[in-house]
Amino acid sequence: MAAIQALRGTKDILPEEVGYWQTVEDTARQIFGRAMYSEIRPPIFEQTELFARGIGEATDVVGKEMYSFSDRGDRSITLRPEFTAGVARAYIERKLFAQGGLQRLWYGGPAFRYERPQAGRQRQFHQIGIESFGSSDARADVEVIALATDLLQTLGLKSLSLYINSVGQNADRQQYRAALVEYLTPYQNELDPDSQDRLTRNPMRILDSKDERTQEIVADAPSILEYLGTESKAHFDRVQQLLTDLGIAYRLNPRLVRGLDYYTHTAFEIQSDDLGAQATVCGGGRYDGLVEQLGGPSTPAVGWALGMERLIILLQQLQPISASVPDFYLVSKGERAENRAMFLARELRAAGLKVELDLSGSAFGKQFKRADRSGASICLVLGESEVENATVKLKWMATQQEEAIAQTELLSRTDELRQQMLR
Template identity: 70%
Template sequence: MSKLQAIRGTRDILPEESTDWQTVEETAREILQQAAYREIRTPIFEQTELFERGIGEATDVVGKEMYTFVDRGDRSITLRPEGTAGVVRSYIEHNLYAAGGVQRLWYLGPMFRYERPQAGRQRQFHQIGVEVLGTDDPRADAEVIAIATDIFKTLGLKNLHLAINSVGRGDDRETYRQALVEYFTPYKDDLDKDSQDRLTRNPLRILDSKDPKTGEIAKNAPSILDYLSDDSKRHFDRVCALLSQLGIAYELTPTLVRGLDYYTHTAFEIQSDDLGSQATVCGGGRYDGLVEQLGGKPTAAVGWAIGLERLIYLLQQLGKTSDRALDFYLVSRGDRAESTAVLLAQQLRRTGFSVEMDLSGSAFGKQFKRADRSGAAACLVLGDAEAEAGTVNLKWLKTGEQETWTRSDLLAKADELREKLR
């Protein structure tokens, strides 16, 4: 019988790594809550039409990367390749706009794309994302960028830079699209195969090509910044001014168009200089036409997504991993001691301590060795004699210092113990 393994492009997040995930998630959750963002949870699969209409049929995501199947009801279903379309569908379906004002939403969960697996990139991957719906104010653009920056700084990342561009409104892009077609057409035979196909379907995506020869040709392509309307220029200039006011450095990147069709105005990426070719850890922008495109009322919106696999890979490469501290490792030997240990462990946990109870039933010597390996601050020792006397022996594992406490004092003097544990 063959050995069962995880499917290519998926991976198990094992216990020794899950602490890093929890740290990232908790950091983001706290910062987002401070900024009045509320969590939304949407299904991991949707009607295929949602992504075809929302992302764009001419994109690589829809054309090459989606996991799509026909279910038993003969419906075309797709595992979500990104989070924005599902959030917008929910926003429309549940009339979230009816509350008035701005909706600040965030999400966390798995996404699915059929891509070549590599470090920090999987076919099942995870994203944290934000969506601000109901305002076209440039301050919203600056706010979401500032929040992403705060998350990365809190996690200890430093070598990051913000690449930013404006892709204008629909009419700006159409004019620019024609200019790109005129520019690239004489070079058609020199472009890579994907870019040749994009020339008629989605020429802006040629600017994002990773092919070196195409990249050289694209260097002299017209800049979209020269095709922006006055309104688009004012919006973009205001965003850049606000970023400067916030002390967030940025680099104007006219070739930055992002990979999805729904972007308008601001497009940006936060990139790490420590990640090599897979440099982007956060990408986003404004998508003022998407809500209407999916059947809702015209609604301006802006957001971003952070790829967690790539972010955590970066943290691990930089040695910024986190260990969840354990307060006590509880060892016991003897029938009465083992029963008392169960009660004591639960009492300490209810008091707010983290406790691991040894369940091996082996000799004290072996249990002490496991206590040393556990990373706990202290070892609690219970034998039948201590259980009968109502006491517990406490050994500080770094210093070897030992103390004897009554179990009632151990619980009553929790604050004193916490000071020592620090």
Template identity: 65%
Template sequence: MSKKFQAPRGTRDIWAPEVTYWQKFETTARQILGRAVYREIRTPAFEFTELFARGIGEATDIVGKEMYSFTDKKGRSLTLRPEGTAGVVRAYIENRLFAQGNIQRLWYIGSMFRYENPQAGRQRQFHQLGVEVLGSDDPRADVEVIAIAADLLRELGLSDLVVDLNSVGNSEDRQNYRDALVEYFTPFINELDQDSRDRLDRNPLRILDSKVPRTQEIATEAPSILDYLGAASQKHFDSVQTLLNDLGIAYKINPRLVRGLDYYTHTAFEIQSADLGAQSAVCGGGRYDRLVAELGGPDTPAVGWALGIERLTILLQQIATSGTNNLNAIDFYLVSRGDQAEPEAVKIAQKLRHAGFSVEIDLSGSKFDKQMKRANNSGAIAALLLGDREVNDNQIQLKWLASGEQEATSLSSLLAEPEQLRSQLKRAKQQGSD
């Protein structure tokens, strides 16, 4: 018996009906980003390891524990990308996009790779959509990317969105805060979890991200970054809040939000949705004014975000209904039986598809009752029934599956009046969701 192959742990196959939600997300994202004049960029799935070590930070868990790195045939260390920003910045520098003299609004979508413990919505191969605005230190850029993310999530049907907002200041503010955290946590060093002990000297801000109960308890009384913001950082943060208020975007200040990557400066944010009952982060990002220079480019301010597509599609499936929000509904399931009817059904299906309708044709050749059982389970709005008698009479049976109503109509009128047919489908779909 030949070996049975399985997908590696932490990877998964995606097919219908789930893939329909991915397609809906991608289509909506392209529309929203296109209206905001963001342009897509596609970067390699692997880069030189040093790009991520320098860009993300060697003290992070991503670089220290989670990257998929390998040595190529010439002895060079390469890494499957664990996030998208570093590769976009590398492309920005290498292709001298900064020489164009204008602000670059870019977006990307693709697979990322981290060696993590697989769980629902979090795989070792996962997918992200991200946006990056390079070349502006204006707080309006921070608010623009937040507003675009909120628009996208609302358009997809998520509600009760709230932005968790913080500022991590500039380099000087951050260093002062790091010193304060080291001073605060040092007396508790024997009570901290091992990861937090390791972070104390390397990256004490990450201790605030700990999920270990005792460490979380200790962190509740830790100093707040907001007490260490200089005048320029405070002005930037105040402007972001004012602009969010102007746009009616709900937010709450969360001084514990520091994000997981070393390159953040000033604004840090996560967008929370209550669609799962409890607050759940679906998008996160912030400003990273030092990263371009750190990777060898000119001093360039930047801001952006990324969202995990797996987690978002889980949310979309959970809030979807079987009615108007059923992304997998098809227009017609075409049932046919008979020497004349079966080839005629192929032609009818093709003509309907050319007119813009979705049509699934039953190719089993089984009896009408078996085909109708599949039609009822298909998610179609209506079934079209064609036998040899209907072909000879130039007719077809149209059955509305939700109500069970059935009528005979001529083939010529069915194909000649697509707008009328579209209106009938819309009404039937609405009635089926009531």
């Protein structure tokens, strides 16, 4: 019988890689917590209508990439393709707006899109992100950008570039869409098939097409920055000034529109020179109309998400993360010794020490070899004689020195032994 394999586009995160994930998650939790962002955990699946209304039916995500199905109640259900719509739904349904002031939220977990798997992009992928509800001030835009920058810099990443743009407000975009369609229409037959389809449905998405000929055509397309109204321009100028004041370098990219319909004003991406074609590590922007569009009160909002898989690729290039090693490796032989060893292991773990208990039942010689491979500082040895005398033998792996002490003394010397291990 053939072994069952993981589905294409999914990946097992094995123990030797998990350390990178934990480093990112722990660092994010600290940085977000210091900025007073609270964690939220929305459901993995939602009503399909949420994403169709929130993300936009004309987007590739809704049109081509969502995992949707009918449940036993004949309801259309979708595995979340991104977090923002679900967090906005929770903000409305749970009346977080009634608490007043800003709601600063962060999240992390899996999301799902049916697309071609490649390096750093899976059909089940993972994101960490933040959403800030309640402020239309440009400072909110810059706060979330600064937090993304702080996170990536704290993780030690280099060769990063911040690209920013403004997609303005709805009136600005309507004027720009008309100008863009007018410019592109004469080239319609030269555009790639996806861009030809987008010309009538979502022409701004043509700007970030990866097709070489389409890129040549849009190189001379009008810039959305030329169509910003007075309010939109003032907002974007303020964002740029604040970034400059904070010493955060950025580059303007008038073709940066992101792939979702809900963006307004600021849109941004942080890209890495070390990721090849899939260069974007983090992306986001402002979405002032989304909450109202989903049935809530008019609420300005801004946020971003980063892809964990791409981030892990960069961290693995940066430096290896050491595997966890035990403080003690506990070997035992004989039924009474094995039973006592389980008790001691639990007591030591309760005292904050990492203990690996050998469960092989093999000869001491083989257990000692495994103790050496484990990287433990101390091997604890329990045989029948140690059980009789209520002692335990300490064997320092680096020097092979041995010492027999009372078992009760071992538990009282944990702080001293921990300090000795650090020398």
